[in-house]
Amino acid sequence: MSATPLSKRFGTAVRRRRIEAGLSQERLAELARLHPTYVSMVERGVRNPTLDAAARIAKALKVTLPKLIEDAEPPDKGGAGKE
Amino acid sequence: MSATPLSKRFGTAVRRRRIEAGLSQERLAELARLHPTYVSMVERGVRNPTLDAAARIAKALKVTLPKLIEDAEPPDKGGAGKE
Numbered sequence: 001m002s003a004t005p006l007s008k009r010f011g012t013a014v015r016r017r018r019i020e021a022g023l024s025q026e027r028l029a030e031l032a033r034l035h036p037t038y039v040s041m042v043e044r045g046v047r048n049p050t051l052d053a054a055a056r057i058a059k060a061l062k063v064t065l066p067k068l069i070e071d072a073e074p075p076d077k078g079g080a081g082k083e
Numbered sequence: 084m085s086a087t088p089l090s091k092r093f094g095t096a097v098r099r100r101r102i103e104a105g106l107s108q109e110r111l112a113e114l115a116r117l118h119p120t121y122v123s124m125v126e127r128g129v130r131n132p133t134l135d136a137a138a139r140i141a142k143a144l145k146v147t148l149p150k151l152i153e154d155a156e157p158p159d160k161g162g163a164g165k166e
Contacts, residue, residue, distance in 0.1 A: 006138045006148070050131040051152075055089045064156075065089070066149035069134075073147075 006072060008045030010054065013071040015043040017061045031060035089155060091128030093137065096154040098126045100144045114143035 018028050025043065029036040034053060041047035042057065049057070051065075058065040101111050108126065112119040117136055124130035125140065132140070134148075141148040 005135050007134045010134055048133040048135045050133055051090045051093055051137055052088050052131045054134055066152045066156075069149045069152070073149075 004074075005045075005048070006069070007042075007048035009072040009074070010049070010069065011043045011045040013068055014039075014057055014061070017063060017068070017071070018043075021061060023061075028057070028060055032056040087157075088128075088131070089152070090125075090131035092155040092157070093132070093152065094126045094128040096151055097122075097140055097144070100146060100151070100154070101126075104144060106144075111140070111143055115139040 014028075018025070023031070025039050026036050029039040032039065032053075034056060038047065038049075038053070039057070042049045042053070054068070055065045058068045061068065097111075101108070106114070108122050109119050112122040115122065115136075117139060121130065121132075121136070122140070125132045125136070137151070138148045141151045144151065
């Protein structure tokens with residue numbers, strides 16, 4: 001029943017934090033030691049990153065991975081109703 | 084300089100929680116809708132899981148993914164000295 005997969009929401013969270021940090025995709029990729037294409041695909045949610053790649057991205061954004069994943073979690077987490 | 088990659092420590096955290104929950108690897112795999120071989124490899128740290136697979140494992144263990152990753156983080160995180 002889950003709507004959007006985490007990887008997709010994670011990409012949106014990465015992009016938001018990257019822009020807030022004033023980094024280009026290329027610079028983020030460099031800091032995280034990942035390929036720029038990989039970072040671009042993760043941000044667009046078309047690539048489901050591995051845990052280690054996600055951790056490298058989080059570190060480059062100066063945030064912990066748990067925090068970055070929490071950013072990506074749906075706000076209604078825990079609720080069960082329609083309200 | 085980072086010693087053990089997160090994926091390796093994550094596997095240890097998964098195994099600990101799975102045993103605490105009284106689940107076999109096969110049952111965890113079934114609950115997470117993953118292949119038992121994949122779960123086994125993740126637990127042994129020989130496979131770096133994707134974010135979506137990690138989220139399915141966390142859900143099957145009735146824990147949030149951020150919490151499961153925190154379990155896997157080294158206790159000295161944030162410290163810089165040798166003490």
